[in-house]
Amino acid sequence: MAYLKVNHDKITPETADKLINLCPFGAITKNGSTIDIGAGCKMCGICSKKGPEGAIEMIKDQPKTVVDKNAWCGIAVYAELSGRTGKVHPVAFELLGKAKQLAVEIGHPVYAVIIGYRLEEAVLELLTHGADKVFVYDAPELEHFKIDIYTNAFCDFINKTKPSSVLVGATNLGRSLAPRVAASVGTGLTADCTSLEIKENTDLVQIRPAFGGNIMARIITPNHRPQFCTVRYKIFDALPEREPVGERKVIKMTLPADKLVSKIEVIETRHKPAEFDISEAELIVACGRGVKNAEELETAKRFADSIGAQLACTRPMVEAGWFDPRKQIGLSGRTVKPKLIITLGISGSVQFAAGMKNSDKIIAVNIDPNASIFKIAHIGMIGDWKEIISRPMEVLK
């Protein structure tokens, strides 16, 4: 849809140096008296916008075909069945809550799509959580998650229903299924959105951390439908349960027999012993690199125990081998949304913040006044965390 054109007549040794310094990805290099743009280019456009005027131009060509956005209607949520309980994974209810908010703005219906076997109860749950219509793929062949036939069912739903947007929970299953389906229907997919907005023209604005850095991006899918994204558990809020009004719209979907034949054989399904998941915690004490040794870690743990909080951590603490990876908060760990989180010695990278910034209350304790955690904390305290937790510890003794 676009390319960068270097206007060689405008390149002088000075403008060349300027452009080379401007490119955040080091993709511009000198080539004799002019410059080259290499494969490191991310097409961010900074060189054309901020560089010497006319030196590099972003040439936008027209897309070959333009999608008819009116032909795609509805915001669909994929409802995953929890492997342990056989019930709908609660992330689907949160996505239905968000879908409802977005759908109201553009006057679209909210759809849920569910794939599995013996789904009567799950379908009812989706109706009470805000789905206007539930599309059901219920067949014995679909009892176990098998990527090939689940993809067939999901693509069948998209082709027949033509939803404008599709939201999928970023669970292990969702992160395997969503990309497969998006690639199959040839559309974009944005992973782990931390916020969603909708434009009047039905474009879904997908917001997430970008370029592996401390920055956020607004991502759109301007010329493809459906718009596809995944969202972690505990990012959005579920609607309160209510009896569905009007007629219950449950649509039974069927697949041709050949689309139900899988290459994959499930030999065994092993349930892991139930363990407490920090995603569910209401009260969390999180430790970062400001917790420096085993003794300090023990102090932090005693503090957490004394107020009845779960102990969690940042990525470096897992890498140091001090914590189980399941206790890690952030983009490569869990997303949490407790009533209160107290962070001890955490600087607050955007990756960590993505996993906890929706918490109801954030109290951050850090010795560095410039730590970015203070930008998202409701209450920040600049000082030594060991001193600051001492009074509550005394009182609790």
Place this chain on the structure above:
Amino acid sequence: MNIAVLIKQVPGTTDVKINPETGNIIRDGVASKLNPYDLFALEMALSLKPASITAITMGPNQAKSVILEAVYMGCDLGYVVSDRRFAGADVLATSRTLAGAIKKTAELQGLSGYDLIICGKQTTDGDTAQVGPETAECLDIPHVSDVLSIDVISGEHITLTANMGDYEQKLCIPLPVLITIEKDVNTPRLPSIKRKYMLAESTDSSELARFISLDDFDNQDASLYGQSGSPTHVEKIFQPEANSDKQVFTGSGEELSERLLNCLRDMKVI
């Protein structure tokens, strides 16, 4: 058995900021490294030796260094898929490019295709975990994400165990298949200095890390790749905004400690 491992060069640091005056992205230092998750994928592949192992990466010329690292770990050779026309690719355009490269590099080595394609779970820069599954779809072969172990691999089938979050699935699938490897499932070996010196004497590095571009692809329609082939577009980048009702306190340890106590009491935690 012929195996391809997909790897990526990622920035060595996540410290990227926006200059508030100019709005430009500032990236401190250009140091880059092999995506740490890919080490588990490489180790998984190397544990299947004497299979022939090809490492493949997509990126600028400098990405040659991660291919050489993979070769020094034990891969037989690697390819850098590099072309300015691949620039600005999102997940779909990247996956199309990798799928094209997988087909082409097998052909260049006289193979009918790879039996097994192994990827890391995700990268530390994109953090999406989507490129593996989308590449498999572009190749029209099955995939399994978050693989914990390969239990049996025979000429025609693979039996493996995958992490599904609160449960594990043991699956048997006919080859070829693409798998992404869960982190920490093995202990990746270090690149061998001995192998590095041995190869430096016997083989030209351009043989170990070969380059291919769009000109080598079967489908050379440039509109399928790079930003042109990407359905998603970055509309705007911005620094995350600060909380508006925030309060930051300074003072002595005692004062702050008293304040924390009061906060916890207000919230009925104590």
